[in-house]
Amino acid sequence: MNDALTIGRVIGVHGFRVKVELEPDIKSPSRVGFEGVQTAVAINAYLTFDIGAGELAIGVVTDLEARESFDPTSDDELTLELVKPRRTASVQLLGTVKPKRDRSYGFDPGITVLPSLETPARTASRDVMQAAFSEAPKRNAPGDAGGRDDYDIGLNLGIPTANTDKPLLASFNDLFSRPMAIVGNTGSGKSFTVARLLQSAVQETKETRRPRFFVLDINGEYGRAFGVSCEMKEPNKIYLNGKEFSVPVWLMNAREVCDWLSAAGQTQEPVLKAFWSVAKGGDALQALPSYLHEAISRIEKIQSVLRDSQRTKDIRALWSGVIEFIGGMKFDTGQLNTKISSLGAGEWDKVERGQKELFDLCEALKNQIAPQLKERKSQAQDSADKPKYFPIATVRSQNGLLESVKGDDDEFRLKQHISTLQLRLNNRIADRRWGAFLNYDDAGIEIRSISDIAERMGIGQESASEVNVIDCSMLGHEVLPYVCGIIGRILLELREHVPAEDRFKDPWVLVLEEAHNYIRPRRQDEDPGTEISREAYERIAKEGRKFGLSMIVASQRPSEISPTIISQCANIIMHRLQNHEDIEHFRRIVPSQSRRLLDQITVLASGESIVFGSAFHVPTRVRIHLPDKGKEPWSQTAAPYDSWNKDAGFNLGKALENWGVKPVEQEAAELTEEESVEEPDTGSDDDYPF
Incomplete structure (x- = not known):
């Protein structure tokens, strides 16, 4: 044997x-x-192979085997019994370690020369391990970096299980500039990892205090991790850093409000979009492109009547509808109006003789309307999509939608369709579950502009909370996807509207806790809210990097997350997974050199994970550091034996109080009090003469 480090x-x-x-x-x-x-x-041990010029190929041991027999051919009749067991190790190559001028090593994930047969396999030295783990990759050098390398640092995540004396450092820039997935079964340490990552990031950037992370806290567990206290939470409310918050209904764009109210595409959507545009301050004529569309439709019906030589009164009725729809707009209708007005009942000869002229005049009017239809449709959509405030009384108006229907020659029928939409809107307003959308005018909240929302989140301020905890734990299952989707879309659109040269300044990261609740894969029977949320975050996953917006996707069920989002995750931290579908889902998308590590995913201890991606030099199994003491998320696992042997029981009263449900005895007492109305004094029997 060559030396103590050579093993084969x-x-x-x-x-x-x-x-x-x-x-x-x-x-x-x-x-x-x-x-x-x-x-x-040992499994997960690191070996090196000399490939010349002082360079070493580094790999990780994935399999160990001892064989006492050997089959030199495929013929089962010929088997050699070995005097000593033949012991072998399978090694997955990970990259190349190259010497630097200061006699240290640098890591390169590429491998251009493979080890040849009979090359000695040696245990990786401390210098090699230092290059692979304790020197993080340098990522995303800014344009003004020049020769300096202080634009990125290594973030200490934990200790590799096969190398307990060297920390695992990851590129700070790469972790938080591109989507990342943190997955694992309940109790595997996923929430602690999220908290530790964010706490470490905040500690490394102490010089400035501006919003960096927006945590969609689905289970209300991250408040303690970031110093947020909320003494009592009420049902159907959303809290931002411990204070009641709102996602105003006026943040919804035209598509979202149509899905929210399940508006029918042909009859209700145009009117609802028009109403939404007018509510946000759009011009009424610009806000109703559907009227121009209907005007063109009736002109085409006139042309159809002319072709079929039907009754002239049909032409006059259709023309009346056209005038209603384009009233107040500057279109040249004089000659056509005169021509139609001159038609008399039963005068077929006049229609036939003037048919070509009438037809051409109709075509000329259509050509006038068509360009404005396109322009007004764009203006209406733009107005309806803007996050502009309107009072809550606007949506509570009983006539708001019905007033959007006017001038239709079949107005009664159309109003019947709109009345069902009005009923759904009234039901949404009366449904307490949607209170987080409708409470923006309430005292103490008063969110009346997009600037108010930005101010509550600390955006644009020089001294604000680095982590915004958006507590959604009190929201209903149907409400949650709308809230999460709208928040994500608004943050992306805020960044999209800054000048191009400022897009990468002060980037943000969205943390999607329990993401499988609102970014599920596409299904035919999915709720509209889930579709809205998924599409918002798919867009962030694909385009957010260009605008300085990234996200961390945390979930127990990665197979129930949109594959578009998972495929965009540049870095993945995998805690223990047991479900075969979840494991196979990752086996298909992870790099080939990381797949053998997935065989260990079912036996990871709590707090252990397998990490891989562009923020790390090599994929490895690591024990993640715990969050700061006393700042762990509220996600500990119960200890039944210890708890059941103590006197303290379940706090039913507090649970009902926080839930907004009164105990049965209290409700019965209040009901009795309401029913016990004092009888009016009608006098005694002595007051009657008989």
């Missing part, structure tokens, strides 16, 4: 997998050399 030799090279035959005297998984005791022959 290469006997097979298969792509980027190497098979090593171990030396006969290797009896222990550890080796002792000048650098002390090092793990050598």
